[in-house]
Each structure stands twice: as structure tokens, then as C-alpha cells.
Amino acid sequence: MNNNDFSCGCGKYPLLQKIKNPAQVKELTAEEQVLLANELRQCIINTVSKGGGHLAPSLGVVELTIALFKSFDFDRDRLVWDVGHQAYAHKILTGRYEKFHTLRHKEGISGFPRMSESPYDHFGVGHSSTSISAALGMAVASDLDGDGRNCVAVIGDGSMTAGQAFEGLNQAGGMNRKMVVVLNDNEMSISTNVGALSAFLSRKLSHPIINRFKKDFESLLKQIPKIGDDLALYAKRGEDSFKSFFTPGMLFESLDFTYLGPINGHNIADLVDVFEQVKKIDSPVLVHVLTTKGKGYAPAEDNPTYFHGVGSFEPETGRAKKFKGGLPSYTEVFGKTLCKLAAKDEKIIAITAAMPEGTGTNSFREQFPDRFVDVGICEQHAVTFAAGLATMGYKPAVAIYSTFLQRSYDQVVHDVCLQNLNVNFFLDRGGLVGADGATHHGVFDMSYLRHIPHLVFMAPKDESELARMVATAIDFNGPAAVRYPRGVGIGAVLEENPSILEIGEGELLRDGFDGAIIAIGSRVWPAVEAVEELDEEHGKAVAVFNARFIKPLPEKQILDLASRFKKILIVEENAKAGGFSSAVLEVLADNDALAGLTVKRLGIPDEFIEHGTQQELRTEIGLDTAGMKKAMLELLGEDQ
Structure with a gap:
């Protein structure tokens, strides 16, 4: 792909112009699939460079998307993207190519899958780790209807850090329903030789003939008098040990999933080969796919964190476009204030749920690494973990987006406020957030927090008042919350040592x-x-x-x-x-x-x-x- 070829608009891509639905992807030759991947990347980069969006995740799954559309029939099969950060290629290939330039603009298409937007968006998402649960629900419904649909969940390795993902895996394995989980792993580093061997083993060990042979052989062993059950158990253990030595699949096998992988997520032919075999397995399957975040765009590959969710940028260089202003954001003011307070108080601990940059706690991580904890996408755990710290005399600062704290409401009530523990919640993105839309607006926190006993809840008018509220929350001996908006303030001058506010005084x-x-x-x-x-x-x-x-x-x-x-x-x-x-x-x-x-x-x-x-x-x-x-x-x- 030519990384400098970003000047054209979406109307300049001949293959994309022809594709109106996923079925047309099936008709493409291998050469055309490669060309389609290039066009998709160019179109995504060109569009996101103008209006912002989730660039690196979507670039990383271009080939995976093509392979899914090549292998499955999503006019009847079901596909659930976890979070939806990576669904741009999906949107383009499902009849929204002509509207893709309106991505995240008012009255344009959403940055996330939306059921009301397209019949191919089979489930609306925006928060992580819901795909397996939703796809399992679809799989159970398909079994009840007897229609034989394939139900596929695509989940990233980041989303697999959340408890709900494993709750879904556990239930799916226990129910033994036919469904496919695609683990899009863009962080794990596996050497070429090991990866190739793992892919070979997974494909061969999962082939229908081999599966049938294994079951027949196991049955035959069990028929041997007295020692049959032991022999079958040893055979199973031997297979599992051999497989786990070369692959990370034992975790999923223990949850009664057939594990396939790791597979090169940028090789369409290999992906299609695996998916075609997967469709013949009548039990839960997990396909482990290795991808590169930002694939095909050097700036995004070099800095995937920055290009995960990015504003407007120069597509030729990847440099952010300069805007007037230069005022610090509320997020930055919070982060600097917390660091200033932590320098004087060793009991302050910062906690985030997989978003150190988004919440401004990255500076805290650099200055106080021993007092910084990133729990992953586990908001419920973050709150109860903070409660445990508070019982030992520490002052945890839980920095989290307002919309994501919704996921830990029960923990806020029972584990923090009921016990009147000194846990502080700093809610970024309070209010309307803009282009991320309905799933990310933080417009419910005042409603779901204000009625909880013991909690002190504040909202600043500007940056200076935010700094004072951070200091007030830390000083208050009990649960406290501060919500503040996305973006910059008015340029209010910050106090060198933020003063404490009188509780309940306007x-x-x-x-x-x-x-x-x-x-x-x-x-x-x-x-x-x-x-x-x-x-x-x-x-x-x-x-x-x-x-x-x-x-x-x-x-x-x-x-x-x-x-x-x-x-x-x-x-x-x-x-x-x-x-x-x-x-x-x-x-x-x-x-x-x-x-x-x-x-x-x-x-x-x-x-x-x-x-x-x-x-x-x-x-x-x-x-x-x-x-x-x-x-x-x-x-x-x-x-x-």
C-alpha cells in the first residue's frame, strides 16, 4: 500500500464502489481481496484523518473482516463486534461506503455498530466485553429456532481482561452451544516458528475427520476392561499437554472451547481455511488471531496507543492538525493536581481501568509507579479493589469515564458508600462527549450517584475549581466524586496550592x-x-x-x-x-x-x-x- 496515497476521496475506490453487501465479497478472487484490503485502508485513513475516530483498531482487522465475509453468510449468520472500535471496514462493506465520510458527524453514521443503522449491525455496542454474552444469546435462540445459524463474536485481547467476557465463555462452554469466538490479539508477541507450528497443530487437530477419530479412539480405549478409563484420560492429558506446550489454548480448552490458533490475522487465505473448518464444528470454538494494530499505516503501527482514538491528522505524516487554543484540558488539570497532592501524601493511590492516557493518570504512573494500578477493563473490580485499599488507610483515586462507572454501580453502593470508605471517584467525560455518541455521553451520573448515602458529589465550573475539588475530595474522610467535562475550560488561573471547599456550599x-x-x-x-x-x-x-x-x-x-x-x-x-x-x-x-x-x-x-x-x-x-x-x-x- 502506498502510504502517501491519501488525497483522494472515498469515491475513488473502484472495488469499494461495487460492493453493496457482504455477499459480494464472496465473489472476489484472491488478488481482488488484497486490492480490497488496500482500498479499505486508504478509505479509512482518509476519512479518519479529517474527522477523527478509532483508526488503529480498524486498520488491524481489515483482512479479518474480509475473511469473515468470505466465509460466513451474514444475511442469516450473526456477527457481534466487541466495543466496535474495529468495525469501520465492516461498515464500509455493508452498504455504508457512500456515507462513510459522515462517520461520527452529526446525523451521519455512528462510530460504533448500531442496530438501527444497518441490518448487518446485529448488536449495538460501545462498551467492551459484551460480545460473547450477546453472541451466546443468539446461538441459543438459533438452536431453539432450529435454523442452524452461525453466531460469531469478535473480541480484542483488551476486552478479554473484563470479567463479563469470561462469564460468557464459561456459560458458552457449559451449554456446549455451537458458536465462534474470534480473539483478535494485537498485543501478544509470538515468534514465527512457534506461531506457524501452533497454527498447523490447531488446524489439523480441529479437522472434522480428526475430531471424529479422537472421539472414536477415546470410546475404544474406554471399552478396555479395568484400565480403559485411565488410558483415555492419559491420552487426553497427553494431547492437552502437547498442545499447551506450543499454544496458549489450554485456558480456553479448560472452558470447553475448541481452541484454534494463533493464526496470522493478515493472511486472508489462512483465515478463510480456518473459518470454513470452524463452521463444521457443532460446539464452541475460539479462533485466536494475531493482528498488528494500525496495520498498513506506519504512524499508527509505530504509535498504536495514540492512533487508537485520534482526532484530525495529516494522513501523509500522521501529525495531528494544529488548532487554536493551547489551553490545558480538564483531564490534564486533574492529572497534574493529583500528582501535586500525591507528592505530599504517600497514601494517595491512582487507579484506572485500562485508560491511563484517557484519564490523565499516565503522568501519575510515571512519577509514582508503585502507587499506580491499571486493573484492565474491570470497572467493578476497580471499585472494590479501591475499597479494600481504603480499609487499610489509603486514599484511592479511581479515575474513570462517567459512562464506564455505570458498570460498577453495585460496587459503589455496597462496597464503598455503605461502608463509608474513603474512596474518591474522578469522573472524566461528564456530560455530552461529542462524536462517540450515545454509548459514551456521561449524562446519567448525577442521577445514579446523588441518592447514595454518605457520598459527596461535586462538579466544577472551570479548571481552577476542578483542582480545588480534587483537593477537597482527597481531604474528605469518606466517599467522594467529582465529575468534569471533556475538553478544555476557560483558561482559569490555577492556585499553586488548591484550597479546600466548604462541603455543601455554592x-x-x-x-x-x-x-x-x-x-x-x-x-x-x-x-x-x-x-x-x-x-x-x-x-x-x-x-x-x-x-x-x-x-x-x-x-x-x-x-x-x-x-x-x-x-x-x-x-x-x-x-x-x-x-x-x-x-x-x-x-x-x-x-x-x-x-x-x-x-x-x-x-x-x-x-x-x-x-x-x-x-x-x-x-x-x-x-x-x-x-x-x-x-x-x-x-x-x-x-x-
Whole structure:
């Protein structure tokens, strides 16, 4: 592939132009399959370079995707991609080639498989380690229907670190259902000779004739009087020992899967040969495929972590495109603040679930390697692990995306908050995240955390307040959480030594007499901008109150606002159902303070928000400055 050939648009690829569905891949010759792989890579690189996306994972499975489409019939068979980071080639080959340039753009195609987007997206994904469970459900349904469908799950080695993946494997092996798990391994390093021998052994030992011979031979041994069962057991052990010496398959064999591999994931012919044999096995099979992340694009191969999820870049060089700004992100501010605090307090331990760069804890890892733990994609374990540390007097800081903490709700309730342990949760990507869409928006945390006893929950208006909240959480002797948005702030100056906030105290940023806005987190400064424009354009003096705390709420200050203002707008970047504004209304109702008040709420409506830029989505929902102005004018009975 010519790494410099990225100037053309998707309309320049002759093979891709012809393919409208997976069945057409079956008709391609071996030479055409190689050309198709090159076109897919060029199209993916060209598109992602303009709008960002998950580049390296999708480049790594181009040949695997072609081989799957060549071997299976996905008009009736079922295919589940785990997480979906690697599904771009799948999207292109299933009728979305002409729309691929809209990837992750508002009203364009999603960056993840979506059942509502295509009949070939057999299961919607976005969080990891769900594919085996879903594919097993499909396999059981297929057995009940008697239709003989093949059900295939493609899961990466990273996703195999999560407990749910092994729960699915355990159940599938126990049920002995016909299904295929493809383990896409792009991290393990195996020498050429060992890999080739393993592939040979796996293919030959799994051939239907050999399988039938093994079963017949075992049956024959068991018929020998007195010693037959022992001989059969020894034969089985000998086969397993021989196979495990050359392959890493014993783990999967012990779960009653037939293990095949490792197989070169970039050799289409070998993959097709294995898949054709796999279809003849009427029990669970795991095909171990070795791939190179970022395959075919040198910058991504050299730096797969950076190109896993990347913004716009120059396709010729791989260099990120420069944008105006240069302000530190909330993620960076959190990471630096935690490191500063940890330098003075040896009890602070940072924990992440396979995302040190994404959560800003990579700097902590470099400075304090003995106090940094990456648990893998195991959010449930991360929380209970932190709880165990807390019982020994440590101060664990669990850095995690808001959307991923949803996976450990039970552990937050029972293992941390019920026991009132000093565990701190730092929730990155709180609110609308943009192009990753519905599976990644962090718009439920205020709703699912605020009702848990003992927990202190904060959201900063800017970077400086974030640093103070990090210090406040670490200082608080009990469970605490801080949620902050994706992206950069306003450029607020950070304190050299962040001061501790008074728990449950907000701040009045601007006073007024016509009405008030009670805002939280990322919506505070846009609220200030809105009231400044209301003053300039309409002569309205509206107060702005930064609540700071979702729990405990600044109740006295809120009640004071309700006694002074009869028009109140509450703004949050969270689901309105059970969120911050619901909490404010509860305080007003419980204190008989709603009489004579007119209250309006702005937040995430009761629906899943699709992908788009953060600004596009906030504008659509009315959570930007203009939306707040409009809502406040309606409250005040004024025209625009």
C-alpha cells in the first residue's frame, strides 16, 4: 500500500464502489481481496484523518473482516463486534461506503455498530466485553429456532481482561452451544516458528475427520476392561499437554472451547481455511488471531496507543492538525493536581481501568509507579479493589469515564458508600462527549450517584475549581466524586496550592432582581454569558448561582434564592430525570418553598442523544448560551 496515497476521496475506490453487501465479497478472487484490503485502508485513513475516530483498531482487522465475509453468510449468520472500535471496514462493506465520510458527524453514521443503522449491525455496542454474552444469546435462540445459524463474536485481547467476557465463555462452554469466538490479539508477541507450528497443530487437530477419530479412539480405549478409563484420560492429558506446550489454548480448552490458533490475522487465505473448518464444528470454538494494530499505516503501527482514538491528522505524516487554543484540558488539570497532592501524601493511590492516557493518570504512573494500578477493563473490580485499599488507610483515586462507572454501580453502593470508605471517584467525560455518541455521553451520573448515602458529589465550573475539588475530595474522610467535562475550560488561573471547599456550599457569581439561574458544572459560565447578554440586550438583571455540589446540595442558599426570586431557571448537563434539577425541586418542595415560584429546567431530555460535536448537541438541546437566554426570556415573559 502506498502510504502517501491519501488525497483522494472515498469515491475513488473502484472495488469499494461495487460492493453493496457482504455477499459480494464472496465473489472476489484472491488478488481482488488484497486490492480490497488496500482500498479499505486508504478509505479509512482518509476519512479518519479529517474527522477523527478509532483508526488503529480498524486498520488491524481489515483482512479479518474480509475473511469473515468470505466465509460466513451474514444475511442469516450473526456477527457481534466487541466495543466496535474495529468495525469501520465492516461498515464500509455493508452498504455504508457512500456515507462513510459522515462517520461520527452529526446525523451521519455512528462510530460504533448500531442496530438501527444497518441490518448487518446485529448488536449495538460501545462498551467492551459484551460480545460473547450477546453472541451466546443468539446461538441459543438459533438452536431453539432450529435454523442452524452461525453466531460469531469478535473480541480484542483488551476486552478479554473484563470479567463479563469470561462469564460468557464459561456459560458458552457449559451449554456446549455451537458458536465462534474470534480473539483478535494485537498485543501478544509470538515468534514465527512457534506461531506457524501452533497454527498447523490447531488446524489439523480441529479437522472434522480428526475430531471424529479422537472421539472414536477415546470410546475404544474406554471399552478396555479395568484400565480403559485411565488410558483415555492419559491420552487426553497427553494431547492437552502437547498442545499447551506450543499454544496458549489450554485456558480456553479448560472452558470447553475448541481452541484454534494463533493464526496470522493478515493472511486472508489462512483465515478463510480456518473459518470454513470452524463452521463444521457443532460446539464452541475460539479462533485466536494475531493482528498488528494500525496495520498498513506506519504512524499508527509505530504509535498504536495514540492512533487508537485520534482526532484530525495529516494522513501523509500522521501529525495531528494544529488548532487554536493551547489551553490545558480538564483531564490534564486533574492529572497534574493529583500528582501535586500525591507528592505530599504517600497514601494517595491512582487507579484506572485500562485508560491511563484517557484519564490523565499516565503522568501519575510515571512519577509514582508503585502507587499506580491499571486493573484492565474491570470497572467493578476497580471499585472494590479501591475499597479494600481504603480499609487499610489509603486514599484511592479511581479515575474513570462517567459512562464506564455505570458498570460498577453495585460496587459503589455496597462496597464503598455503605461502608463509608474513603474512596474518591474522578469522573472524566461528564456530560455530552461529542462524536462517540450515545454509548459514551456521561449524562446519567448525577442521577445514579446523588441518592447514595454518605457520598459527596461535586462538579466544577472551570479548571481552577476542578483542582480545588480534587483537593477537597482527597481531604474528605469518606466517599467522594467529582465529575468534569471533556475538553478544555476557560483558561482559569490555577492556585499553586488548591484550597479546600466548604462541603455543601455554592457561590453567587452575579446578583440580580428579575430572576435567577441555578447552574452546575460546565453550564455555569455559559449561564453567566447568557445573563450578561440579557442585561445588555434587554435590561434584565438575572442572578447566577454556582451550586458546586450535587450532594449535599447547598440547601440554605437555594432556599434563599427561592425567597428572593420568583423566576428560577435550573441548568445541568445531565439527564433531567432524577438529576440535579430534580434534587433542587425536591429541596424546594420539602421546604414548602414552591408557592409563587415559576421554575424551568434545562438538561438532557428523556432520550438517548446521538453523536455530533459538543457544541452542536448543546445547541440542539438548548444547553448553550443562546438556549439559556431563550429559556430565561420565556420565564420572564419577554420576546426574543
